Amino acid sequence: MRDHETGGHRARKRFGQNFLSDPNIIRRIIDAIRPQPGDVMVEIGPGLGAMTAPLIERLGHLHVVEIDRDLIARLRETWTPDRITIHEGDALKFDFGSLADGPPGGEGRRLRIVGNLPYNISTPILFHLAEFAAGVKDMTFMLQKEVVMRMVAEPGTEEYGRLSVMLQYRFRMGRLFDVPPGAFRPAPKVMSSIVRMVPLPAEQLGATDEDLFGRIVTAAFGQRRKTLKNTLREFMDDVDFVAVGLDSGLRGERLSMADFVAIANHCAVRHRPAALPVRPDA
Structure with missing residues (x-):
């Protein structure tokens, strides 16, 4: 040039x-x-x-x-x-x-x-x-x-x-x-x-925890040839997939953006830490 x-x-x-x-x-x-x-x-x-x-x-x-x-x-x-x-x-x-x-x-x-x-x-x-x-x-x-x-x-x-x-x-x-x-x-x-x-x-913007949403999306596409059962094992088990109405045998590329939001919101509730007990004298 x-x-x-x-x-x-x-x-x-x-x-x-x-x-x-x-x-x-x-x-x-x-x-x-x-x-x-x-x-x-x-x-x-x-x-x-x-x-x-x-x-x-x-x-x-x-x-x-x-x-x-x-x-x-x-x-x-x-x-x-x-x-x-x-x-x-x-x-x-x-x-x-x-x-x-x-x-x-x-x-x-x-x-x-x-x-x-x-x-x-x-x-x-x-x-x-x-x-x-x-x-x-x-x-x-x-x-x-x-x-x-x-x-x-x-x-x-x-x-x-x-x-x-x-x-x-x-x-x-x-x-x-x-x-x-x-x-x-x-x-x-x-x-x-x-x-x-x-x-x-x-x-x-439907995700209640956008950081969690981002981590789930990243995991789902981290290994494109693997199914959600494998890529999202850190977040979901068989019961969770049934709860959100998704087939764990799918790959991330088959899910809509709304599906990812549903997964993230389900996980946000399921994995939310239990409230600490309140002391009587608090």
Whole structure:
């Protein structure tokens, strides 16, 4: 790759940099995001600013999270602080909740998150972002198509797994359209897709113990060829499977997200520690 292919900036593999350059694709993505003046929006990995420029034009002001110091310098040369707020650092460690904080005693602002996510760390970023779902209005990302297919996969399909269940538990997912390798510089070796994630209302999140829910989902997909009787033996016995109405001979990929919630809630009640006796003189 020659430097001038990306405006003089050499894409760094360790940051998973592939810069979007097709104006038609950029326009289509921005139209899908539908940025509105007054939106509190943050772009992860603005890179050379292909999406940054039209976002700022429509929003007036944009937050960005960028780790590459050379790109940060370019952003500062291009836009003034009243147009862009640059958060220098790793998106995996960034507190996105800080941007959704409202005034003391008031309601928080609903954050919108967008970006061309680095493909080499896409799954960890998605799980990190899920932690801030309560303060988010929506998220629109470009990711490797293979990852997006796993995110939106249905039970019983090859792509269905832990990522599918954990994200669909917290978000309404939608794959919008594909982006070919030729839309980037340098061109990746894979097809990309645009995905939208809209947080579900708190009342629809049925797990009474979300940490337990996560551990059960992880265990169920830890050894995909084994049945639930084996993968969930730490949590369930034959009586438990009968109680929740599930066949222990199934594999995790056959269970719906609602099935996993039912298992987790059953286990939360069954394994809840007994209340300590109250002393008479307490």
